[in-house]
Amino acid sequence: MDLLRFATAGSVDDGKSTLIGRLLLDSKAIFEDQLEAVERTSVDKGYDYTDLALLTDGLRSEREQGITIDVAYRYFATPRRKFIIADTPGHVQYTRNMVTGASTADLGLVLVDARTGLTEQSRRHAVILSLLRVPHLVLAVNKMDLVDYDQSVYEKIRDEFDTFAAKLTIPDLTIIPISALQGDNVVERSAHMPWYQGTSLLHHLENVHVSSDRDLVDTRFPVQYVVRPKSDEFHDYRGYAGQVAGGVLKPGDRVQVLPSGFTSTIQAIDLFDQSVAEAFPPMSVTVRLADDLDVSRGDMICRPQNAPTATQDIDAMICWMTNEPLRPRQKLAIKHTTRNARALVKDIQYRLDINTLHRDQETGELGLNEIGRVKLRTTAPLFVDPYEKNRTTGSFILIDEATGITVGAGMING
The missing domain is CATH 2.40.30.10 (Translation factors)
Incomplete structure (x- = not known):
């Protein structure tokens, strides 16, 4: 069996953790004692339903606040395929965690609440998935049960997202109406939405073709x-x-x-x-x-006739991951594939406004969770490819030499 890595994304309370819980439950990937514990907790909280989000929100602070903070990885399998799920946070202040979880994904799953439609955060996550060159994107219009499975609500969100996605680099886009809480169109096709002619979410995840996404031409x-x-x-x-x-x-x-x-x-x-x-x-x-x-x-x-570029000058998009801003002339450690060096920040060319895609060229620094285009000079040559060509040789991390903390993630431009 092959393996599919996918990351969930979207705004707060759009139902990401609940959807993963539903996938785990309906695919028989959780133990009875786990389900019993979740059912007891749901009753203690006064819910008249089983809170499936408790299967993935593992940190105590996540359970108390009802939000996802850190990336939670879950594993399950069907007869057709194995899956690794990265449940990424929806809050703006945890964008760096979302980037971490989505960086290795074959598919990005963006949820939107059918009642509220596209939000600033769902657009932000779609942009980040596009920047990370995640080749497949699924927009799941969730909570259709709360809008009486109205076809016009789904079609309005679908058309709005189609228009927005046209500005991004998304090779494969699929839009599915679901109810994670009730299980509609998650594992089985829903009888409540006969107007939807597509497949269920799990069927799509089982059959999406990912083997050709990997670079099988350039030997690295x-x-x-x-x-x-x-x-x-x-x-x-x-x-x-x-x-x-x-x-x-x-x-x-x-x-x-x-x-x-x-x-x-x-x-x-x-x-x-x-x-x-x-x-x-x-x-x-x-x-x-x-x-x-x-x-x-x-x-x-x-291969002798097909080598990566050996260079000390790196032009890349950086996602900054720490409170202390990234500034020109800053010195950091850089790790690219298995190679280590030191890097000097030569220039910050612009900060990207994730919501409008506007390039702020007046900025002098990158703050926490911000993304921008940066030029670096390394102390030793790195053997690189453009990120859009190879996500492994086209990416790197930046490390604070004093603390050893990873402070930035980079995607090399072509």
Whole structure:
């Protein structure tokens, strides 16, 4: 079975956690004692229904306030596919958490309340998913039961979002009317909305095609660890472990190692205790080369005629994640794939207004949860691709050297 990672997004109280709870419940992915505990808590709170949001809002502060603060990951599977869900926060002040949860997603699921329609925050999250180049987007018009399953309400929201999405980079958009609390169009098609001719949400999640979203052309293998066993049996073994970030690796392929530029041939590709005929994203493997080259952590294995750009000048969109603003001339540590360096902020070109897409070129800094275009200069060359081409080699994080805290996430421009 293949794997689908998807992130929920949207405004506060649009029902993200409830929807995930419904998916877990109806797909038989929760234990009886978990459900019993949620039912007891719901009764204690005086609800006349089971509060499925309690299945995902795990922090005590989240339960007390009825909001999602941190990213909650949940796992479930159906006979067709395995799923990893990132339940991301809806509040403006937790935009950085939303970026973290959506950065690895294959699909973004934006919820809107049918009673209120599109909000500033649902638009903001759609823009962020577009910036993060999440290839598939589902707009779930939730709480249709509270508007008597009115078709005109759904169509008004659908048409408004279609117009807004036309300004963004969204390759695949699907819009589904649902009721997370009642289960309409979540796992099974709803009898309350005969006017809707599309599939249920789970059916769409099971069948959306994601394998072609990964870059299978440009070979990228960042070396994470050099494997040299200390046993007599594997005395001559030397392998390079890492996760394939792009392309397809096969024994016999001619490859180049950056930054040295030396070339060799792939002798074998090992996966656990066996050799495989090929490796592709996102497989984690150990590559053995025919020649004894000087290869270490942070190096990149690629094709000689198709190498990433080696550069110390980085032009990127940055999401700033800490209270202390990002300012020009600031020095930070940068981590790109398995490579580490230091970076100097040369210039902040503009701050992006997530609501209007306006570029504020007068800004001199980026504050908490703000996104802007920044130019950096690194102390060592990084082997990069544009983010829209490869989300692994096109992204990086910025780290405060004094505290070790991740303070920014970057997406490299083409």
